[in-house]
Amino acid sequence: MSILVLFLVGAAVGVTTVLFGFGGGFVTVPIILFVDAARGPDALRIAIATSALVMLVNAVVATSATRRSVLAHLRGRRSLFVLLALGGAVGGVGALFVPDVVPRWGFVAYIGITVVDLLLRPGFLSWRGAERRPKTPSGRPLPDGWGIPIGGIASFLGVGGSVMTVPMMRRSGMDMSVATSLANPLTVAIAVPAMLVASAFGSAVASAPGLVGTVDVVSALALLAGAIPVIVLLRRRPPRIPDAVHSWAYLALLVVAATAVAVTG
Template sequence: MLLLVLLLVGFAVGLATVLFGFGGGFVTVPVITVVDAGLGGDAVRVAAASSALVMVVNALVATAATRRDVLDRLRGRHALLALLAVGGAAGALAGRFAPDALLRWGFVLYVGATVVDLVVRPGFLRPAVAGRMALPGRATGLPTALGLPIGTVSAFLGVGGSVMTVPLMRRAGAPMPVAAALANPLTAALAVPALVVALLARGASPAANGLVGGVDVRSAVALLAGSLPVVVLLRRRPPRIPDAVHAGGYVVLLVAAGATVAVVG
């Protein structure tokens, strides 16, 4: 029964990866927190580490299936990708030793603050100025210097970088499909080193069946089995969704993820 639930949730993870660029972080953290609730306070730590595995695979597959003209916007942004990777490793290592309450409520507060910002401040759900144009050429709206803090915070909480990168690109004029597509390679850049740290540095994570380092591999693989077919299919045949509805769905998913982790806590 649990396997079926994880496969169904994996389907939702695939949708989140393609439509919102999450790579799965905002879905997998709440779900694995529930699955591993028997670990007590360590559940959210294991969930954050396990989400890195799901994010890496989903983000890489989604990136491989993304149109080249979209990915060209990241050409020459090696410094940004490098800083994301450094931040991802640092955040994941810090998360291995952080108190569980800090990880859990940090996740909830992070999501809550983001939702308020997206709803109240113009530029995400509604244009900041009339007649906003899409990002031209290879622009992304992401300053290189932000790579380090984005990578660190994202890996520390296990949420992936899209919650920062997608709003920044939206406010620079990117439509949701472009922002979500570019969020996948950016997420992969920070999630790969975060995953390596999670596998090698147990830190305060418990010793339990099914864990490799701090990663619940069995749950992560089940989620991937449900998500990967969706990622491949929808990247090849993306659905056409009105931009306002697309952006609204992003906010709704953030609310659901934060509420789940808060309730489980």
């Protein structure tokens, strides 16, 4: 796959980062899996590690451009961030040493279960749960105790955590625009330890030219070159999307990502 194609995919990743809180995992894992398919069983580990780097940088850029009034929802949540990071480290280690079929089909199953949940359980799609969803956020939509499982699953599969955090925040009463914006700083907490693990220990699992640990550096840079300008632009001039359309688009993107990984497998 050419650098130009990766650059264009990166631009699409920039859009998903801003609009859906996906720092890149749901797009980059299938793409890097395709790019590095020739590396055999190591391809998925490389995809997950590269995704962690792309997600980290994109999430940092998006967070830095997010309004402080929005980020205030996470004020005082140090314990949650610590537990997300701990889970991210554990999941990152696990991804290095399990058979590649486990995270590959775990990715598909994880998204499939989430899609069914979002469709059937009230509170995410506005037309299904508007009457039950509180009009204003209440309590703590993300209890601290969820930090380790969210971080662990997200880094193990290379998905960033937004597929769990966005629906939980949405069901607490947040608009999609707020929930997806808050997913970015939460992704940073998960992606930092996952990337460090992949960089420090990945070379013992997969070693080849162009890799740092299990990170495909060239592909990651091409994706980031396309993503970062788009993130900055959309944060400065955010599009106005009806809440119901926003939630359905989120759901559709999950289906596309799961299908791409299943087909590549």
